[in-house]
Amino acid sequence: MSKAAEIDIVSVSKIYGATTAVEDISLKIPAGTYCCLLGPSGCGKTSTLRMIAGHESLSSGDVRLGNTVVTDLPPARRGTAMMFQSYALFPHLDLIDNVAFSLKMKGVGKEERRAKALVMLKLMQMEAYAGRRPSQLSGGQQQRVALARALITDPEALLLDEPLSALDPFLKIRMRAELKKLQTSLGITFVHVTHSQEEAMALADLIVVMNDGRIEQAAHPRVVFERPATAFVARFMGDHNVVSGRVSGSRDGMVVFDVPGGASLAASGQGRAIGEPIDIAIRTDHVRIGDPPATGLGFTGIASNVEYRGSTVKLSVNGAGIEDFTVIVDDTSFFAKPVAVGDAVPIAWDPEDAIVLGRLDS
Amino acid sequence: MSHDKRTLEFYVLAAFFALFVLFLYGPLSAILILSFQGENGGLTFPLNGVSLHWFANLFERQAVGDFGGSFKRSFILGLMVMIVTVGVSLLAGLAFRQKFRGATALFYLAVASLVVPSIIISLGIGVVFQQIGLRPAWYTSAFGAHLTWTLPFGVLIMFAVFNRFSPAYEEAARDLGATSWQTFAHVVLPMIAPSLIGVGLFGFTLSYDEFARTLMTSGTFNTLPLEIYGMTTNVTTPVLYALGTVTTVFSFLVILLTLGAIVYVGRRRARA
Incomplete structure (x- = not known):
């Protein structure tokens, strides 16, 4: 499959008018890492993810993916793929056409792109539903289709914006295991935004705790839990x-x-x-x-x-x-x-x- | 099985609704019935036999009034208004998604024409056309007058549509490599298509039965509503009722065809 890329964020800031959403953060996410951006709402984690994805411009700083500076590249040319919080599956297309969308935009012929989309749906065990529309699926199934649609672009890094927040607690735990398995088998870099410390601990190789637009601590979950760097981290991780x-x-x-x-x-x-x-x-x-x-x-x-x-x-x-x-x-x-x-x-x-x-x- | 006892409010509201239906469909059915008046019958009840004579008469040359011509004009005008309303409302809806300076002021300026009395707008347009030496006509001055009515409605509808339209769909499309134009053509347009059909239908019917805004702006040739109004004072035969029936049936046909089109598109998508 694809090659994983290191993500390097260099003194990145995002300022909206008078509010600073992200304040001069630097972070290196090694290739093939499952990284969780963790923090309360409004801490800047989603803005950070969107800046990596290219859906938000940077006020200052640079983002590098592998050896390329992607700061000014459009989302599709960065080698990243994003999975949106509500999945944003196109309601007017069936699953095959949803998954094949990026190939269609590239001008790949109908037969070829539908065949490739079907392979991707098979990988996600969704081929039985290929002719259905997103509205006919459950939350967990929609997530699988969204993953298939993102992964068909062969990304070096997959960016997930609160991917589990729309699911019920039972499904959350199941899909969480699936995400981890997928990341291990694909070997690409995952960046996953969440406000649940439990989710981050269960999934991440690297937890980045954010608060107020800044990184409080970036480390392995065990380090974050056993040696919290700041009072905020200790309180947010709980059990302290x-x-x-x-x-x-x-x-x-x-x-x-x-x-x-x-x-x-x-x-x-x-x-x-x-x-x-x-x-x-x-x-x-x-x-x-x-x-x-x-x-x-x-x-x-x-x-x-x-x-x-x-x-x-x-x-x-x-x-x-x-x-x-x-x-x-x-x-x-x-x-x-x-x-x-x-x-x-x-x-x-x-x-x-x-x-x-x-x-x-x- | 036990029912809750119905309250007084239920009966008051039910009576009100019954009155509403009576006022809406009562006169309509009177016209409908009288259009089948016998050959020697008059403008009022009772029916003097039943015939299709007046429908046939509709297609003959009239002493006063020109049904065919006015219907054709109203139909073409309705289509023109529909096309421009759909196009402009869509563009305006897209434009107002971006915040730009003066957006609010511009919005109120556009919508204000809904509260200005129709006849005043009509009069104004007529006067200005005279003043600058242009001849008012149904396809120029009346066309503009109708747009002052349908555009604000169209823009309001598109506002509501885009308010509920999540930008995540467009971001997802961009993420998957779509250009702005591809995003619009493959994602935005198909998703809002039903609303656009609605705006089109709305524009057409508003124009098709518009009276006040056409009154001072139509020039030499009348649109259908003006023609019907003119005939109520001159024509003394039930052919008038036959015309009423035919135009009403036509309106219903337009609506049914549109609904049919929406259902058809939905089915085809479900199958695809």
């Missing part, structure tokens, strides 16, 4: 408690900081000026009930909510200036020493679980 404070000193190779209105905590790290603001992240499932192994690695609060979740129990704790600190404990250890709402609970974690977060300079 973010605690903020101001540096008050250092001790035994640890930064010590004060949470306003309460605790003095410690975290691994050095070279912080006194008074500097600091954020740390602590995984909710790496916290335990009990006394801290050293000063600053825990606090005592009041349990404000207890939720039983089967294999785990979720505990919300307030205290020492920290609101809504989440603790996930496995059921056995929780029920060995149960906690009720209103009880004082000592919370503790290990030094390596308190991760000091960075900040983007504004």
Whole structure:
């Protein structure tokens, strides 16, 4: 099939009037990567995708695909193909003509293009529906046709704009697996825009977390989850408690900081000026009930909510200036020493679980 | 099976609808019935026998009035108006999808002609034609007068159509290598074709039965509505009713043919 291409985005900005949708981002997506652009709505992820596709002009910067600068090329000459959020299948054409559309535009003869389209539909297991119209298909089937229509152009990179958002939860998980399988078998670069961290974790080799037109972190899903770069990433990926404070000193190779209105905590790290603001992240499932192994690695609060979740129990704790600190404990250890709402609970974690977060300079 | 009791509102609204139907189709059916008046019958009930005499009479030379000529003029004028309305509304609809300076002002300026009384526009066009020494005629001044009526409607319809038309289809076409012209011809046009047929039909019927805007602008030769009006004061035989029946049947035929065309196109696409 086709050759995968590296996508190189070099200080790209997109400005609409007075609003900056994308602010000076740079990103290298290696060839053959499944890359997810992840972020809340309005973070600039779709604008970024559309600039790679050529459906949006760049205010500044360059986009390279492989060795070619594609900044000023029309979408069809970039070697990319885009799958639109609502699939944008042409309602007046049957599936064969939808898939064969790009060949027809190129002037390929009717028999040849229909034969090629049928091969593509077969690849997507949609050949039985070849004569149908898009409106007669389910969401998952429409997605397969949209994929076939995009892939028939033999792209080096496939760009997907929230491809799973129109599907019901069950189908979402199935189509997600199909996308991953397809990417692995084709070996081309996929860039997939989503606001679901679960989706990104399940699919991506490279997660690019975006917020406010900027890239907060671009890394493998495990790195993003285990070493979130910023408070935004830790909060957006979930399953982390973010605690903020101001540096008050250092001790035994640890930064010590004060949470306003309460605790003095410690975290691994050095070279912080006194008074500097600091954020740390602590995984909710790496916290335990009990006394801290050293000063600053825990606090005592009041349990404000207890939720039983089967294999785990979720505990919300307030205290020492920290609101809504989440603790996930496995059921056995929780029920060995149960906690009720209103009880004082000592919370503790290990030094390596308190991760000091960075900040983007504004 | 139990029914909810119908409320007073139901009966009030049903009565209103019944009145509406009565006013719409009652007089129409009176004309329809009277057009089959016997040879010696008059302009009013009762029927003096039943015959097709007045329909035959329609095609003979009349003492006053010229059915054939006026029908031909109205038909050709309707077609001219239809073609221009479809073309211009489509282009205007496309143009207004881009935001340009003065778009809103231009839109209101165009649509304003819907609220100006028809007869005033007619009078104005007639006066200006006299003033600059042009002879008003059905294919010049009346043609323009009709367009002042059909174009704003056409543009309004195309506005509604393009409001619901997602740009994603055009982007998808561009992504698949279509040029702007190919995108228009292979994606946009087929998708809005039913609406364009609607605009065309609308333009034709608005022109075909337009009276006020033609009154001062048609020049020497009358269009059909003017001719019928002229004859109501001069003709004293049921041939007038026969004409009414024939033109009404013609209007229905136009609508049926159009609907038939839409169904046919839909079927052919479904099969393709």
